[in-house]
Amino acid sequence: MIRRLPLAGVAVFAAALCACTKPQESGVKVIVGARFEPGAGRPAIEYSVIVVADGKFRAVGAQSATPVPKGSEITGGLGMTVRAVSDDTPIEVGRDANLVLQGGGQRREMRNGEWVH
Secondary structure (H helix, E strand, C coil), X not given: CCCCCCHHXXXXXXXHHHHHHCCCXXXXXXXXXXXXXXXXXXXXXXXXXXXXXCCEEEEEEECXXXXXXXXXXXXXXXXXXXXXXXXXXXXXXXXXXXXEEEEXXXXXXXXXXXXXX
């Protein structure tokens, strides 16, 4: 004899399953793979990871040495360049996350950790 679950039971089960498998949003934004030009005379990093949380730069460095936090909103930057919005404010950990990501005919701007263009 085959038992059938009531339709309401199936809906509750499906909702619980979705809640358990859905990735958690962390509010952390990460740019991966872009050429990173930090400014202030520091050398560029060809393949970088830039981690932004709470409107600030939290980590910047080479892709091979900078972990990407789980649950992050990831922006692919391969073939693009990240630089500071202003020449007088270099990109450094702890500073406000203001940057320009451009390349391949595209340009996006981040202000205080939020994409504006």
